[in-house]
Amino acid sequence: LAKTTQPISMDSYEGQEVNITCSHNNIATNDYITWYQQFPSQGPRFIIQGYKTKVTNEVASLFIPADRKSSTLSLPRVSLSDTAVYYCLVGDIPSGGSYIPTFGRGTSLIVHP
Amino acid sequence: GAVVSQHPSWVICKSGTSVKIECRSLDFQATTMFWYRQFPKQSLMLMATSNEGSKATYEQGVEKDKFLINHASLTLSTLTVTSAHPEDSSFYICSARGEEAYEQYFGPGTRLTVT
Numbered sequence: 479l480a481k482t483t484q485p486i487s488m489d490s491y492e493g494q495e496v497n498i499t500c501s502h503n504n505i506a507t508n509d510y511i512t513w514y515q516q517f518p519s520q521g522p523r524f525i526i527q528g529y530k531t532k533v534t535n536e537v538a539s540l541f542i543p544a545d546r547k548s549s550t551l552s553l554p555r556v557s558l559s560d561t562a563v564y565y566c567l568v569g570d571i572p573s574g575g576s577y578i579p580t581f582g583r584g585t586s587l588i589v590h591p
Numbered sequence: 592g593a594v595v596s597q598h599p600s601w602v603i604c605k606s607g608t609s610v611k612i613e614c615r616s617l618d619f620q621a622t623t624m625f626w627y628r629q630f631p632k633q634s635l636m637l638m639a640t641s642n643e644g645s646k647a648t649y650e651q652g653v654e655k656d657k658f659l660i661n662h663a664s665l666t667l668s669t670l671t672v673t674s675a676h677p678e679d680s681s682f683y684i685c686s687a688r689g690e691e692a693y694e695q696y697f698g699p700g701t702r703l704t705v706t
Contacts, residue, residue, distance in 0.1 A: 521697035581635040
């Protein structure tokens with residue numbers, strides 16, 4: 479049973495806000511939600527991580543509803559350089575040794591001029 | 592943030608030869624490292640989990656005798672693809688985690704092409 483479900487692809491235009499939603503219906507109490515960005519032929523890059531409500535950093539915001547069964551990555555005013563694959567991961571990160579980052583299919587975001 | 596390096600960044604080898612890929616944590620000690628394989632247009636597939644000083648744990652379907660993993664120190668793990676074949680051509684990515692890291696630090700990846 480997949481831990482996360484994301485749209486396979488999304489299209490947007492420069493300057494727009496992009497919201498990518500990830501479903502994780504079976505999220506456990508101790509699970510955190512982490513988003514990564516990956517460009518072709520590069521390793522994944524950490525974007526943002528959260529447990530509940532809203533988290534914001536210099537590049538993105540992460541919205542997590544009260545039931546935590548989904549989360550939304552929000553990218554403000556995207557540019558062409560935001561074209562990448564975005565992965566949502568859930569896991570019991572604080573447990574340390576037992577957490578194994580497992581990737582789903584990810585969302586391929588294409589930003590058009 | 593923490594940095595993980597991989598060497599080489601790309602390698603081309605002939606079928607039947609072996610190739611070693613290094614993964615290093617540059618500014619922290621990584622008690623656990625993970626090795627992934629990624630085929631074109633696909634997601635990262637976990638191959639094995641490597642803990643310093645102990646044998647790696649391989650995922651189902653990954654041949655441990657073909658993909659040799661050694662995690663001899665807290666800053667270095669190696670993946671050796673033995674008797675490589677064209678179907679082993681892929682993008683290999685390692686990641687590392689420190690004792691108290693809440694992030695997973697990924698390497699830049701190694702492109703392996705077997706001819």
